[in-house]
Amino acid sequence: MGTADDTSDDGGGHHLPAVTDFPRGFGEASWWPYIASVGAAGIYIGAALFFMGHNGASIVPAIAGPAVFGVSVVLTLTGIFGWLYHAFVANYWERAADEHSGNMLRFGMLLFLCTEIFTFGAGFVYYFFIRTGSWSGAEIPPELLSPLVAANTVLLVVSSFTFHFAEVELRKDNHRRFTALLGVTLLLGLVFIGGQIYEYNLFIIHEGFTLTSGLFASAFFGLTGLHGLHVSMGAVLILIVLARAVMGQYSAERHTSVSTVSMYWHFVDVVWLFLVAVIYIGAVAP
Template identity: 65%
Template sequence: MSVADDSTDDHGHHLPAVEDWPKGFGEASWWPFITAIGAAGFYIGAALYVLGRGDNALVGPMVGPAVFVASAFGFLTGLYGWVYHAFVKAYWSDDGHGSSALRWGMILFLGTEIATFGAGFTYYFFIRAGSQWVDAASAVPDGFLGALVVANTAILVVSSFTLHFAHVALRKGNRSRFLGLLVATLVLGVVFIAGQVYEYYEFIVHEGFSLSGGLFESAFFGLTGLHGLHVTLGAVLIGILTVRALKGQYTAERHTSVSTVSMYWHFVDAVWIFLVVVLYAGAVV
């Protein structure tokens, strides 16, 4: 992600990764590489966790969790640098510079996310088509598609509307409405995350429904956990938008990061609806 001007003298901001690196590639940033390595580490950590279980474990039981935690640190660090370089630096250096490129970058990123979730859903459809599905489906706990799932779905859908109309209000120059709806979106996102954590608690502690239970459990926690990670990341991004909005950094002409974060949030909303239809409703039908 490039910016027009690497100077920081006028505003005193710390600007990570604005140097020309690798040499000869222009205004290149190495933060996306750190972010990608951290994201890959999630999968490596999960694989090592599986390999560390059982009587014939190939690695120690704590190797997988340690790799996962280290990867999370690397992912969040890379994401911070990337977002700062792409949006905060771009705000001070140029009015709207590269906005089209950033939006297309988000579209390409969402394309990779579709592939990631697609792999998870392919696994789920594979086990559903297998002969072991009858036994796997018997593990579905009581109240699987209950009031909590319905409420969480409604919350996430409403949050997409509040973020959309916040963006509309900003483009119309209504700053107070923009701020109010943006804060409402953030609150709804946090409530959704809390609802999913509570659902996990109920399933694991009271129902004995856990990741190590079997085929369906691994598919359920894999897909919903991956989605929960994306919602958490989205809530962090919306939090950053809120802080910047309170500082008056967005106007009707300057709103690229609001646009790209909105695209991301609508994506996780759509994935959740698909999850509810395929995973929750599909398991009890």
């Protein structure tokens, strides 16, 4: 795995983060991506176990799904943190700016986003499959398309603009505006997550619309929950970038981690627009 903003010149023929990575003694090998991948796979296994333990099936204990899901989320975040820390943060000041390494990391992010497109695409295919089948629309909650959805959409779209202009200010070496706009982006993202939690609370507690309420419910909570997880991870990434910005670890020449996180954030923004068009507006459309 290449380094982020910079490349180590340690004289030993290794590229960071390998020389300080986990586990030690494995040369260029890094296990952090594998830890994150195992955790991500466990999230889907936990979801499957949840369905196996509900709806009268009781093939596995009801607690098995939530337990595996929770452990997998922690494992995924741990792997991502270790990966990002050693790629972007460790020994930062000892590295020199390297445009080639930066381009390689951006290309790696593009490949990662391609896999995410397939992940969300599978969910959309499932939704289209049930929509063209025995679709009655009876299980759709009456408040599905609400002002809350519109407000959340505006918040996320605006956050993409604030992130974009934060990058513009960074390339001008205007660190104060860069940091301020990055903070606004993080705040908008957190408010969006809070809005989605509030929406789930309305559906689950007040309307009895849950994951097991039917085919549409499984598609709705599956896709919006997956997107919410991505937004949450994006918020963590922005928080890391913001902390580094406060420490003065970026300049017009050293900003690869900012641009890669920006790519990720714009991606989750576009996915949300598709979700609103397909899951929210499309569900209530005749």
